[in-house]
Amino acid sequence: MRWPAALLLSCAPALAAAAEGGEHASGGLPQMDVTTYPSQLFWLAVMFAVLYAVFSRWTLPAFSATMEERAQRIHADLEAAKSLKEEAEAVHTAYEASLADARAQAAAMFQAAEEDAKAKTWEALEAFRRDGAVTVAEAEAALDKAKTKALADIEAAVAGPLAEAVADRLMAEGRN
Numbered sequence: 001m002r003w004p005a006a007l008l009l010s011c012a013p014a015l016a017a018a019a020e021g022g023e024h025a026s027g028g029l030p031q032m033d034v035t036t037y038p039s040q041l042f043w044l045a046v047m048f049a050v051l052y053a054v055f056s057r058w059t060l061p062a063f064s065a066t067m068e069e070r071a072q073r074i075h076a077d078l079e080a081a082k083s084l085k086e087e088a089e090a091v092h093t094a095y096e097a098s099l100a101d102a103r104a105q106a107a108a109m110f111q112a113a114e115e116d117a118k119a120k121t122w123e124a125l126e127a128f129r130r131d132g133a134v135t136v137a138e139a140e141a142a143l144d145k146a147k148t149k150a151l152a153d154i155e156a157a158v159a160g161p162l163a164e165a166v167a168d169r170l171m172a173e174g175r176n
Helices: 003-020 034-175
Strands: none
Touching: none
């Protein structure tokens, strides 16, 4: 499209009036002059037709194509976001299941370790009690043996001299 030609055509009535010289020199608004209405209406129709042709053939189709492309891109992005959301939810669900499984395994391992520790503790306690009972029995036997020996030693060591001392004392009292 040749824009300068269209601009020249739209300005033609004003140029013609200026060339004639006198009509608009009186002042006032030239577009309100009733004698120029037919030419104004003609150029209005011509400019409307030109602008309509330009807009309907080039501008509006390009604008519509841009809007359609944008709408398609938005729709595609929304679909991609929806699929990514579903994928993220699936990953989150798998993560939660894995976490629950790991917690269950950890609880089972802890329970097994606790039971093993209790079993070992009870075994050690029973072994300690058995060893303690043996040690106590041996100590009691040694104590009884030592007591018996001590009593025998006391009897031998104390009874003889005590009997002599008692006898000497009785004899000494009997003489008195």
